[in-house]
Amino acid sequence: MNLLHFVLLVTYLLLAPAAALAADAVRGRQLAQEHCGGCHAVGAGERREVADASPFSAIGRKYGFDPSALAAAILGPHPRMNFAPAPADAADLAAYIAALGR
């Protein structure tokens, strides 16, 4: 790991929890409708025809509606997604998905 990667990693580790604390579920829902709704059912009772993209309510259940686990899953490799979320966006999306479990 070179110095730049180390600095980026440390910055990420310092900022990610702060972003998770400040997560905004309302903004997360807007992001989801804008960027994810074409493939995933983003609402609680919604259905989509694309069979292989799980509804967000099912993804939430899979990760125990835990915002940090969800944010990690959203930031993880997602080959067919046409949107690369920033950590703060992933935190907002995770807050929205976690709220589907309530």
Ligand code: HEC
């Ligand atoms: C072009 C279609 C498409 C878009 C747009 C899309 N997804 Fe997905 N997503 C999929 C498919 C298909 C899968 C399952 C296979 C895979 O992982 O590639 C998936 C899987 C996932 C998973 C993993 C679920 C699991 O079981 O672990 C998460 C989390 C996820 N998507 C979140 C998002 C978020 C958040 C957005 C919007 C920012 C988004 N996706 C946009 C098609 C899409």
